[in-house]
Amino acid sequence: MKKIFSMAFAGLALVLSTAACSDADYDDKYTDPSKTSTVGVPQVFTGVMQAGNTWMNPVYYRHYTQSSTSGVFSGVIGESNGRGRFRGASEGYFNTRWMNYYNMLTQFRLLEHNYNNLSDDEKPTNAVFYYLGRTLVEAQLHEVLSLWGDVPYNGAGTLWKDGDYNAAKEACAYDDDVALYKQILADLKETADFLAGNVDATGLASLARQDYSLAGGSKEAWRKYVNSLRLRIALHLSTNGECVAEGKAAIAEILNNPTQYPVIEANAENMGVSGDTQTDTFNFGKSLSQALHTGAMAMGSQTMLNALNVPANGIPDANTDPRLQVMYDCNPDGEYVAYDVRMSNTEISNLSEEKNVEYVNRGIIQANYFCKIDSQAVAGWTSYQGNFNIGGTWMSAAEVALIKAEAYLMGYGVAANEALAKENFINGIVLSNEYYWGLKKNSTLYTEGNDSYNGFRELVEPTEAEVLAYAESVWAPTQEAVATQLWINHGFLNKLEAWNVVRRTGYPVTDFARDTQVDSYPTPPHRLPYPSDEINYNSENCQAAISKNYNESTGYYTKLFWAKDNYYNMVN
Numbered sequence: 001m002k003k004i005f006s007m008a009f010a011g012l013a014l015v016l017s018t019a020a021c022s023d024a025d026y027d028d029k030y031t032d033p034s035k036t037s038t039v040g041v042p043q044v045f046t047g048v049m050q051a052g053n054t055w056m057n058p059v060y061y062r063h064y065t066q067s068s069t070s071g072v073f074s075g076v077i078g079e080s081n082g083r084g085r086f087r088g089a090s091e092g093y094f095n096t097r098w099m100n101y102y103n104m105l106t107q108f109r110l111l112e113h114n115y116n117n118l119s120d121d122e123k124p125t126n127a128v129f130y131y132l133g134r135t136l137v138e139a140q141l142h143e144v145l146s147l148w149g150d151v152p153y154n155g156a157g158t159l160w161k162d163g164d165y166n167a168a169k170e171a172c173a174y175d176d177d178v179a180l181y182k183q184i185l186a187d188l189k190e191t192a193d194f195l196a197g198n199v200d201a202t203g204l205a206s207l208a209r210q211d212y213s214l215a216g217g218s219k220e221a222w223r224k225y226v227n228s229l230r231l232r233i234a235l236h237l238s239t240n241g242e243c244v245a246e247g248k249a250a251i252a253e254i255l256n257n258p259t260q261y262p263v264i265e266a267n268a269e270n271m272g273v274s275g276d277t278q279t280d281t282f283n284f285g286k287s288l289s290q291a292l293h294t295g296a297m298a299m300g301s302q303t304m305l306n307a308l309n310v311p312a313n314g315i316p317d318a319n320t321d322p323r324l325q326v327m328y329d330c331n332p333d334g335e336y337v338a339y340d341v342r343m344s345n346t347e348i349s350n351l352s353e354e355k356n357v358e359y360v361n362r363g364i365i366q367a368n369y370f371c372k373i374d375s376q377a378v379a380g381w382t383s384y385q386g387n388f389n390i391g392g393t394w395m396s397a398a399e400v401a402l403i404k405a406e407a408y409l410m411g412y413g414v415a416a417n418e419a420l421a422k423e424n425f426i427n428g429i430v431l432s433n434e435y436y437w438g439l440k441k442n443s444t445l446y447t448e449g450n451d452s453y454n455g456f457r458e459l460v461e462p463t464e465a466e467v468l469a470y471a472e473s474v475w476a477p478t479q480e481a482v483a484t485q486l487w488i489n490h491g492f493l494n495k496l497e498a499w500n501v502v503r504r505t506g507y508p509v510t511d512f513a514r515d516t517q518v519d520s521y522p523t524p525p526h527r528l529p530y531p532s533d534e535i536n537y538n539s540e541n542c543q544a545a546i547s548k549n550y551n552e553s554t555g556y557y558t559k560l561f562w563a564k565d566n567y568y569n570m571v572n
Contacts (some may be wrong), residue, residue: 041118041130044129058273058493068089068297071499077495078371084517084518087520094529098534111130126203128200129207131191139229151174151177152172155175172541181233181246185233214274228264233247233250234247235247239562247412285390285444288386289379289380289388305338310324315336322462323432327373327492329375332364341571377390378439389443393435402482408424409482426475429471430467430471435489503563510569512568512569527556
């Protein structure tokens with residue numbers, strides 16, 4: 001067959017090849033459909049997880065691509081003023097992200113098909129895999145919608161059934177993003193209600209064998225993740241646009257019924273995958289550390305330093321966020337310095353070289369003038385070092401607490417309650433501090449009392465009282481205060497959600513300098529353009545979506561329906 005026009009129609013052979021994995025544990029869990037006439041639903045569930053691995057979990061590709069796109073556009077990553085910086089990663093990276101999602105969706109369609117063809121006696125044992133597989137796919141659908149808007153979904157991923165290329169093409173029309181978000185919220189509620197009931201014990205025992213997430217097959221852990229994910233998406237929709245009512249209704253249902261809809265409330269309940277690179281050849285920890293060490297993609301931004309309350313001189317004081325020292329490295333003088341967006345690349349490079357000469361003259365061989373992601377906690381100090389224990393967090397207790405804070409402050413689905421907003425705001429900062437310090441203390445590179453790669457500063461963990469005092473000091477009954485903390489918590493580990501916070505609320509305010517070196521993409525975008533493979537091979541459907549939603553040919557500068565009208569601050 002000629003090159004597939006859309007990865008939404010990926011053939012079965014492609015599904016099988018992308019689902020292959022060298023990990024022995026995974027091989028034990030997943031039976032390749034090409035080698036058996038009967039593919040069990042539990043085994044295909046693991047296939048769904050593996051097909052989505054690149055973007056669900058902390059692999060190198062995901063974080064590198066996110067850094068150059070949502071990391072820069074959110075203001076998390078300190079990008080120098082290079083030519084074409086607002087174009088982000090090359091179009092091939094967008095294309096691969098698109099393909100990865102539709103590989104995952106196609107694997108789920110196989111699961112869905114096999115589940116629907118089970119007998120009534122067989123379905124109860126396998127139902128948990130159907131509902132959780134759909135949840136994982138729709139969690140990624142939320143990301144895809146956040147990047148592009150309308151995408152194929154309900155008719156996508158079915159070519160493998162009968163090989164009818166024309167029928168698959170016709171079915172793969174673009175679904176409206178508003179309708180898809182309503183569908184996601186409804187599906188997550190259905191899954192939450194299913195998990196709240198009596199889930200088949202044999203199915204749960206099978207789940208424990210197939211599930212490589214931190215849940216490890218635990219029904220309660222999955223319940224909390226599903227409800228927390230629904231809460232994230234509901235907040236995403238509650239500020240602006242055509243799904244405000246649905247978003248607020250979901251928030252109300254969850255927050256008013258904690259027994260029916262429990263959420264993640266402690267870091268021990270965080271959902272994701274373990275790094276565990278010493279025994280697991282998925283190598284999540286190593287892969288993430290390598291990605292976060294890569295060049296400019298590891299640089300801290302001035303927006304981040306401002307949000308962490310670093311003084312203008314770059315020297316932390318009593319009012320500085322205690323997470324700073326476990327998120328970023330200082331220079332040998334104890335300063336945290338970010339790229340100035342008004343400086344040219346040449347000016348930035350010259351300053352860095354000048355400082356490096358100064359450090360060498362002082363006997364300091366390896367050092368950075370500009371602040372970078374913390375070398376001990378996360379990134380390492382060479383390309384093949386890093387914290388191998390860092391896993392991938394899909395949903396954290398800190399995020400959930402801060403979502404609650406914004407909902408109670410703004411009255412999203414619940415009565416406005418400043419006291420509850422403040423309580424959850426402070427709890428969110430406490431949990432976030434605990435999480436980031438945990439990355440440091442559990443690091444394979446950690447040396448007690450000695451911080452950064454050359455021990456430039458003494459590491460002093462804040463007391464509980466100090467963290468609480470800091471949280472109290474930055475509390476304010478404003479969306480800006482809460483959104484900024486939500487953005488910090490996402491930070492360099494979930495850059496897409498950080499970008500979503502900025503686009504949804506306009507906070508924190510991020511300064512950008514116009515790129516005068518190119519005619520196209522002179523300012524940060526609102527979304528990504530559809531990838532070239534989609535335009536070339538699913539042209540009719542793709543062009544219909546462009547004509548419907550875009551104000552210009554690429555859609556780069558057409559905002560998504562849930563976003564605020566203006567959220568970038570251009571300084572020149």
